[in-house]
Amino acid sequence: MSALGGVSQLPAEFLDALSGLRKAGRRSEIxxxxxxxxxxxxPFAVALGAEVFESSPTSPTSPTPPHGPARLLMPAPEPEELATGRFILLYDPEGSEVWNGRFRIVTYIRAQLEPDMGNDALLGSVAWTWLVEALANHGARHHSTGGTATRILSESYGSLEDRADTIDIELRASWTPETADVRRHLEAWSEMVCTFAGLPPLPAGVAHLPHRRS
Structure with missing residues:
Protein backbone atom coordinates (compact mmCIF):
# COMPACT_ATOMS: atom_id res chain seq x y z
CA MET A 1 0.00 0.00 0.00
CA SER A 2 1.21 3.53 -0.78
CA ALA A 3 2.86 5.22 2.21
CA LEU A 4 1.74 8.65 1.06
CA GLY A 5 -1.76 7.31 0.62
CA GLY A 6 -1.94 6.58 4.32
CA VAL A 7 -1.16 3.28 6.06
CA SER A 8 -2.64 2.27 9.39
CA GLN A 9 -0.41 1.45 12.36
CA LEU A 10 2.37 3.79 11.27
CA PRO A 11 3.98 5.88 14.04
CA ALA A 12 2.25 9.22 14.53
CA GLU A 13 5.47 11.17 13.98
CA PHE A 14 6.06 9.45 10.64
CA LEU A 15 2.45 10.08 9.63
CA ASP A 16 2.94 13.78 10.37
CA ALA A 17 5.99 13.77 8.13
CA LEU A 18 4.05 12.08 5.30
CA SER A 19 1.32 14.70 5.66
CA GLY A 20 3.94 17.40 5.18
CA LEU A 21 5.23 15.76 2.02
CA ARG A 22 1.72 15.69 0.55
CA LYS A 23 1.38 19.45 1.15
CA ALA A 24 4.70 20.37 -0.46
CA GLY A 25 4.53 22.78 -3.39
CA ARG A 26 6.51 22.37 -6.61
CA ARG A 27 6.95 23.83 -10.07
CA SER A 28 4.79 22.57 -12.91
CA GLU A 29 7.81 21.28 -14.85
CA ILE A 30 8.65 18.68 -12.22
CA PRO A 43 12.11 0.58 9.87
CA PHE A 44 9.96 3.09 7.94
CA ALA A 45 10.64 4.84 4.66
CA VAL A 46 8.99 6.57 1.74
CA ALA A 47 10.57 7.42 -1.62
CA LEU A 48 9.67 9.83 -4.39
CA GLY A 49 10.98 9.88 -7.93
CA ALA A 50 11.27 13.18 -9.83
CA GLU A 51 11.55 14.05 -13.50
CA VAL A 52 11.88 17.52 -14.97
CA PHE A 53 10.76 18.03 -18.55
CA GLU A 54 11.35 20.96 -20.84
CA SER A 55 8.22 22.95 -21.50
CA SER A 56 7.84 23.78 -25.18
CA PRO A 57 5.17 26.43 -25.74
CA THR A 58 4.29 27.17 -29.31
CA SER A 59 6.16 30.19 -30.64
CA PRO A 60 4.83 32.66 -33.22
CA THR A 61 7.25 31.22 -35.80
CA SER A 62 6.35 27.58 -35.14
CA PRO A 63 4.66 25.74 -38.01
CA THR A 64 0.89 25.62 -37.76
CA PRO A 65 -0.11 22.21 -36.35
CA PRO A 66 -2.18 20.03 -38.68
CA HIS A 67 -5.93 19.80 -38.26
CA GLY A 68 -8.45 17.01 -38.64
CA PRO A 69 -7.29 13.44 -39.42
CA ALA A 70 -3.75 14.66 -40.13
CA ARG A 71 -3.25 15.23 -36.41
CA LEU A 72 -3.45 11.48 -35.86
CA LEU A 73 -0.50 10.97 -38.19
CA MET A 74 1.66 13.57 -36.46
CA PRO A 75 1.61 12.99 -32.69
CA ALA A 76 2.99 15.73 -30.50
CA PRO A 77 6.71 15.28 -29.73
CA GLU A 78 7.61 14.06 -26.27
CA PRO A 79 9.08 16.78 -24.03
CA GLU A 80 12.80 16.50 -23.38
CA GLU A 81 13.85 15.18 -19.98
CA LEU A 82 16.21 17.64 -18.32
CA ALA A 83 16.88 16.07 -14.92
CA THR A 84 15.89 13.15 -12.71
CA GLY A 85 16.14 12.48 -9.02
CA ARG A 86 15.05 10.54 -5.95
CA PHE A 87 13.98 11.80 -2.53
CA ILE A 88 13.92 9.23 0.29
CA LEU A 89 12.68 9.90 3.81
CA LEU A 90 13.85 7.39 6.43
CA TYR A 91 12.44 7.08 9.94
CA ASP A 92 13.60 5.11 12.96
CA PRO A 93 11.44 5.60 16.09
CA GLU A 94 14.41 4.61 18.26
CA GLY A 95 16.68 7.15 16.64
CA SER A 96 20.04 6.57 15.00
CA GLU A 97 23.47 7.53 16.30
CA VAL A 98 24.68 7.73 12.70
CA TRP A 99 21.89 10.14 11.70
CA ASN A 100 21.90 11.96 15.06
CA GLY A 101 18.10 11.91 14.94
CA ARG A 102 15.03 9.86 14.09
CA PHE A 103 14.67 11.10 10.50
CA ARG A 104 17.13 11.04 7.62
CA ILE A 105 16.69 12.37 4.08
CA VAL A 106 18.66 10.72 1.28
CA THR A 107 18.63 12.28 -2.18
CA TYR A 108 19.98 11.80 -5.67
CA ILE A 109 19.90 14.14 -8.68
CA ARG A 110 21.29 13.66 -12.18
CA ALA A 111 21.32 16.03 -15.17
CA GLN A 112 23.16 16.25 -18.47
CA LEU A 113 25.37 19.26 -19.20
CA GLU A 114 27.47 20.68 -22.00
CA PRO A 115 30.38 18.31 -22.84
CA ASP A 116 33.00 21.04 -22.36
CA MET A 117 31.93 21.41 -18.72
CA GLY A 118 33.54 18.08 -17.83
CA ASN A 119 36.91 19.69 -17.08
CA ASP A 120 35.49 22.42 -14.89
CA ALA A 121 37.04 21.91 -11.47
CA LEU A 122 34.26 23.95 -9.83
CA LEU A 123 31.43 21.79 -11.14
CA GLY A 124 31.05 19.74 -7.97
CA SER A 125 31.31 22.70 -5.61
CA VAL A 126 28.65 24.61 -7.57
CA ALA A 127 26.31 21.61 -7.34
CA TRP A 128 26.90 21.39 -3.59
CA THR A 129 26.25 25.13 -3.24
CA TRP A 130 22.84 24.61 -4.84
CA LEU A 131 21.95 22.12 -2.09
CA VAL A 132 23.11 24.38 0.74
CA GLU A 133 21.38 27.45 -0.72
CA ALA A 134 18.10 25.66 -1.50
CA LEU A 135 17.77 24.32 2.05
CA ALA A 136 18.60 27.73 3.51
CA ASN A 137 16.22 29.60 1.21
CA HIS A 138 13.32 27.36 2.26
CA GLY A 139 14.10 27.44 5.96
CA ALA A 140 14.66 23.67 6.00
CA ARG A 141 16.61 23.34 9.24
CA HIS A 142 18.98 20.40 9.27
CA HIS A 143 22.33 19.05 10.43
CA SER A 144 24.78 16.18 9.77
CA THR A 145 24.84 16.90 6.04
CA GLY A 146 27.07 14.94 3.68
CA GLY A 147 27.29 14.09 0.02
CA THR A 148 29.28 13.61 -3.17
CA ALA A 149 29.19 15.26 -6.59
CA THR A 150 30.31 13.18 -9.57
CA ARG A 151 31.01 14.04 -13.20
CA ILE A 152 30.29 11.24 -15.66
CA LEU A 153 31.64 11.22 -19.23
CA SER A 154 29.77 8.99 -21.70
CA GLU A 155 31.56 8.16 -24.97
CA SER A 156 30.08 6.06 -27.79
CA TYR A 157 31.93 3.62 -30.06
CA GLY A 158 31.27 1.17 -32.88
CA SER A 159 27.79 1.44 -34.33
CA LEU A 160 27.07 4.25 -31.87
CA GLU A 161 30.15 6.34 -32.67
CA ASP A 162 28.02 9.04 -34.33
CA ARG A 163 26.54 9.94 -30.97
CA ALA A 164 28.02 13.01 -29.34
CA ASP A 165 29.87 12.65 -26.05
CA THR A 166 27.84 13.68 -23.01
CA ILE A 167 28.67 14.89 -19.52
CA ASP A 168 26.34 14.19 -16.59
CA ILE A 169 26.50 15.66 -13.11
CA GLU A 170 25.29 13.52 -10.21
CA LEU A 171 24.72 14.73 -6.68
CA ARG A 172 24.12 12.27 -3.86
CA ALA A 173 23.43 13.83 -0.48
CA SER A 174 21.83 13.12 2.87
CA TRP A 175 20.99 15.17 5.92
CA THR A 176 19.02 15.01 9.17
CA PRO A 177 15.99 17.33 9.44
CA GLU A 178 15.64 18.93 12.84
CA THR A 179 11.88 18.29 13.06
CA ALA A 180 9.21 16.05 11.55
CA ASP A 181 8.06 18.97 9.37
CA VAL A 182 9.81 17.83 6.19
CA ARG A 183 7.63 19.76 3.74
CA ARG A 184 10.23 22.51 3.41
CA HIS A 185 12.92 19.91 2.71
CA LEU A 186 10.99 18.42 -0.20
CA GLU A 187 10.25 21.88 -1.58
CA ALA A 188 13.95 22.82 -1.34
CA TRP A 189 14.97 19.59 -3.04
CA SER A 190 12.39 20.04 -5.80
CA GLU A 191 13.77 23.53 -6.44
CA MET A 192 17.27 22.06 -6.61
CA VAL A 193 16.22 19.47 -9.20
CA CYS A 194 14.83 22.30 -11.35
CA THR A 195 18.10 24.21 -10.90
CA PHE A 196 20.01 21.16 -12.12
CA ALA A 197 17.71 21.11 -15.13
CA GLY A 198 18.65 24.71 -15.92
CA LEU A 199 15.20 26.16 -15.33
CA PRO A 200 15.09 29.86 -14.32
CA PRO A 201 14.81 31.68 -12.04
CA LEU A 202 17.79 30.75 -9.90
CA PRO A 203 18.00 31.79 -6.25
CA ALA A 204 19.87 35.05 -5.70
CA GLY A 205 23.60 34.57 -5.25
CA VAL A 206 23.73 31.04 -6.68
CA ALA A 207 25.97 30.36 -9.67
CA HIS A 208 24.40 29.10 -12.89
CA LEU A 209 25.74 26.00 -14.62
CA PRO A 210 25.39 25.91 -18.43
CA HIS A 211 22.36 24.04 -19.71
CA ARG A 212 22.65 20.57 -21.22
CA ARG A 213 23.84 20.35 -24.80
CA SER A 214 21.41 21.28 -27.56
Missing amino acids: RLAEIPAPARLA
Whole structure:
Protein backbone atom coordinates (compact mmCIF):
# COMPACT_ATOMS: atom_id res chain seq x y z
CA MET A 1 0.00 0.00 0.00
CA SER A 2 1.21 3.53 -0.78
CA ALA A 3 2.86 5.22 2.21
CA LEU A 4 1.74 8.65 1.06
CA GLY A 5 -1.76 7.31 0.62
CA GLY A 6 -1.94 6.58 4.32
CA VAL A 7 -1.16 3.28 6.06
CA SER A 8 -2.64 2.27 9.39
CA GLN A 9 -0.41 1.45 12.36
CA LEU A 10 2.37 3.79 11.27
CA PRO A 11 3.98 5.88 14.04
CA ALA A 12 2.25 9.22 14.53
CA GLU A 13 5.47 11.17 13.98
CA PHE A 14 6.06 9.45 10.64
CA LEU A 15 2.45 10.08 9.63
CA ASP A 16 2.94 13.78 10.37
CA ALA A 17 5.99 13.77 8.13
CA LEU A 18 4.05 12.08 5.30
CA SER A 19 1.32 14.70 5.66
CA GLY A 20 3.94 17.40 5.18
CA LEU A 21 5.23 15.76 2.02
CA ARG A 22 1.72 15.69 0.55
CA LYS A 23 1.38 19.45 1.15
CA ALA A 24 4.70 20.37 -0.46
CA GLY A 25 4.53 22.78 -3.39
CA ARG A 26 6.51 22.37 -6.61
CA ARG A 27 6.95 23.83 -10.07
CA SER A 28 4.79 22.57 -12.91
CA GLU A 29 7.81 21.28 -14.85
CA ILE A 30 8.65 18.68 -12.22
CA ARG A 31 6.77 15.40 -11.97
CA LEU A 32 6.80 13.63 -8.61
CA ALA A 33 5.58 10.09 -8.03
CA GLU A 34 5.96 7.63 -5.21
CA ILE A 35 8.39 4.80 -5.96
CA PRO A 36 9.37 1.69 -3.95
CA ALA A 37 11.34 2.69 -0.88
CA PRO A 38 14.47 0.83 0.26
CA ALA A 39 13.52 -1.81 2.81
CA ARG A 40 16.76 -2.21 4.77
CA LEU A 41 17.82 1.35 5.56
CA ALA A 42 15.22 2.09 8.24
CA PRO A 43 12.11 0.58 9.87
CA PHE A 44 9.96 3.09 7.94
CA ALA A 45 10.64 4.84 4.66
CA VAL A 46 8.99 6.57 1.74
CA ALA A 47 10.57 7.42 -1.62
CA LEU A 48 9.67 9.83 -4.39
CA GLY A 49 10.98 9.88 -7.93
CA ALA A 50 11.27 13.18 -9.83
CA GLU A 51 11.55 14.05 -13.50
CA VAL A 52 11.88 17.52 -14.97
CA PHE A 53 10.76 18.03 -18.55
CA GLU A 54 11.35 20.96 -20.84
CA SER A 55 8.22 22.95 -21.50
CA SER A 56 7.84 23.78 -25.18
CA PRO A 57 5.17 26.43 -25.74
CA THR A 58 4.29 27.17 -29.31
CA SER A 59 6.16 30.19 -30.64
CA PRO A 60 4.83 32.66 -33.22
CA THR A 61 7.25 31.22 -35.80
CA SER A 62 6.35 27.58 -35.14
CA PRO A 63 4.66 25.74 -38.01
CA THR A 64 0.89 25.62 -37.76
CA PRO A 65 -0.11 22.21 -36.35
CA PRO A 66 -2.18 20.03 -38.68
CA HIS A 67 -5.93 19.80 -38.26
CA GLY A 68 -8.45 17.01 -38.64
CA PRO A 69 -7.29 13.44 -39.42
CA ALA A 70 -3.75 14.66 -40.13
CA ARG A 71 -3.25 15.23 -36.41
CA LEU A 72 -3.45 11.48 -35.86
CA LEU A 73 -0.50 10.97 -38.19
CA MET A 74 1.66 13.57 -36.46
CA PRO A 75 1.61 12.99 -32.69
CA ALA A 76 2.99 15.73 -30.50
CA PRO A 77 6.71 15.28 -29.73
CA GLU A 78 7.61 14.06 -26.27
CA PRO A 79 9.08 16.78 -24.03
CA GLU A 80 12.80 16.50 -23.38
CA GLU A 81 13.85 15.18 -19.98
CA LEU A 82 16.21 17.64 -18.32
CA ALA A 83 16.88 16.07 -14.92
CA THR A 84 15.89 13.15 -12.71
CA GLY A 85 16.14 12.48 -9.02
CA ARG A 86 15.05 10.54 -5.95
CA PHE A 87 13.98 11.80 -2.53
CA ILE A 88 13.92 9.23 0.29
CA LEU A 89 12.68 9.90 3.81
CA LEU A 90 13.85 7.39 6.43
CA TYR A 91 12.44 7.08 9.94
CA ASP A 92 13.60 5.11 12.96
CA PRO A 93 11.44 5.60 16.09
CA GLU A 94 14.41 4.61 18.26
CA GLY A 95 16.68 7.15 16.64
CA SER A 96 20.04 6.57 15.00
CA GLU A 97 23.47 7.53 16.30
CA VAL A 98 24.68 7.73 12.70
CA TRP A 99 21.89 10.14 11.70
CA ASN A 100 21.90 11.96 15.06
CA GLY A 101 18.10 11.91 14.94
CA ARG A 102 15.03 9.86 14.09
CA PHE A 103 14.67 11.10 10.50
CA ARG A 104 17.13 11.04 7.62
CA ILE A 105 16.69 12.37 4.08
CA VAL A 106 18.66 10.72 1.28
CA THR A 107 18.63 12.28 -2.18
CA TYR A 108 19.98 11.80 -5.67
CA ILE A 109 19.90 14.14 -8.68
CA ARG A 110 21.29 13.66 -12.18
CA ALA A 111 21.32 16.03 -15.17
CA GLN A 112 23.16 16.25 -18.47
CA LEU A 113 25.37 19.26 -19.20
CA GLU A 114 27.47 20.68 -22.00
CA PRO A 115 30.38 18.31 -22.84
CA ASP A 116 33.00 21.04 -22.36
CA MET A 117 31.93 21.41 -18.72
CA GLY A 118 33.54 18.08 -17.83
CA ASN A 119 36.91 19.69 -17.08
CA ASP A 120 35.49 22.42 -14.89
CA ALA A 121 37.04 21.91 -11.47
CA LEU A 122 34.26 23.95 -9.83
CA LEU A 123 31.43 21.79 -11.14
CA GLY A 124 31.05 19.74 -7.97
CA SER A 125 31.31 22.70 -5.61
CA VAL A 126 28.65 24.61 -7.57
CA ALA A 127 26.31 21.61 -7.34
CA TRP A 128 26.90 21.39 -3.59
CA THR A 129 26.25 25.13 -3.24
CA TRP A 130 22.84 24.61 -4.84
CA LEU A 131 21.95 22.12 -2.09
CA VAL A 132 23.11 24.38 0.74
CA GLU A 133 21.38 27.45 -0.72
CA ALA A 134 18.10 25.66 -1.50
CA LEU A 135 17.77 24.32 2.05
CA ALA A 136 18.60 27.73 3.51
CA ASN A 137 16.22 29.60 1.21
CA HIS A 138 13.32 27.36 2.26
CA GLY A 139 14.10 27.44 5.96
CA ALA A 140 14.66 23.67 6.00
CA ARG A 141 16.61 23.34 9.24
CA HIS A 142 18.98 20.40 9.27
CA HIS A 143 22.33 19.05 10.43
CA SER A 144 24.78 16.18 9.77
CA THR A 145 24.84 16.90 6.04
CA GLY A 146 27.07 14.94 3.68
CA GLY A 147 27.29 14.09 0.02
CA THR A 148 29.28 13.61 -3.17
CA ALA A 149 29.19 15.26 -6.59
CA THR A 150 30.31 13.18 -9.57
CA ARG A 151 31.01 14.04 -13.20
CA ILE A 152 30.29 11.24 -15.66
CA LEU A 153 31.64 11.22 -19.23
CA SER A 154 29.77 8.99 -21.70
CA GLU A 155 31.56 8.16 -24.97
CA SER A 156 30.08 6.06 -27.79
CA TYR A 157 31.93 3.62 -30.06
CA GLY A 158 31.27 1.17 -32.88
CA SER A 159 27.79 1.44 -34.33
CA LEU A 160 27.07 4.25 -31.87
CA GLU A 161 30.15 6.34 -32.67
CA ASP A 162 28.02 9.04 -34.33
CA ARG A 163 26.54 9.94 -30.97
CA ALA A 164 28.02 13.01 -29.34
CA ASP A 165 29.87 12.65 -26.05
CA THR A 166 27.84 13.68 -23.01
CA ILE A 167 28.67 14.89 -19.52
CA ASP A 168 26.34 14.19 -16.59
CA ILE A 169 26.50 15.66 -13.11
CA GLU A 170 25.29 13.52 -10.21
CA LEU A 171 24.72 14.73 -6.68
CA ARG A 172 24.12 12.27 -3.86
CA ALA A 173 23.43 13.83 -0.48
CA SER A 174 21.83 13.12 2.87
CA TRP A 175 20.99 15.17 5.92
CA THR A 176 19.02 15.01 9.17
CA PRO A 177 15.99 17.33 9.44
CA GLU A 178 15.64 18.93 12.84
CA THR A 179 11.88 18.29 13.06
CA ALA A 180 9.21 16.05 11.55
CA ASP A 181 8.06 18.97 9.37
CA VAL A 182 9.81 17.83 6.19
CA ARG A 183 7.63 19.76 3.74
CA ARG A 184 10.23 22.51 3.41
CA HIS A 185 12.92 19.91 2.71
CA LEU A 186 10.99 18.42 -0.20
CA GLU A 187 10.25 21.88 -1.58
CA ALA A 188 13.95 22.82 -1.34
CA TRP A 189 14.97 19.59 -3.04
CA SER A 190 12.39 20.04 -5.80
CA GLU A 191 13.77 23.53 -6.44
CA MET A 192 17.27 22.06 -6.61
CA VAL A 193 16.22 19.47 -9.20
CA CYS A 194 14.83 22.30 -11.35
CA THR A 195 18.10 24.21 -10.90
CA PHE A 196 20.01 21.16 -12.12
CA ALA A 197 17.71 21.11 -15.13
CA GLY A 198 18.65 24.71 -15.92
CA LEU A 199 15.20 26.16 -15.33
CA PRO A 200 15.09 29.86 -14.32
CA PRO A 201 14.81 31.68 -12.04
CA LEU A 202 17.79 30.75 -9.90
CA PRO A 203 18.00 31.79 -6.25
CA ALA A 204 19.87 35.05 -5.70
CA GLY A 205 23.60 34.57 -5.25
CA VAL A 206 23.73 31.04 -6.68
CA ALA A 207 25.97 30.36 -9.67
CA HIS A 208 24.40 29.10 -12.89
CA LEU A 209 25.74 26.00 -14.62
CA PRO A 210 25.39 25.91 -18.43
CA HIS A 211 22.36 24.04 -19.71
CA ARG A 212 22.65 20.57 -21.22
CA ARG A 213 23.84 20.35 -24.80
CA SER A 214 21.41 21.28 -27.56
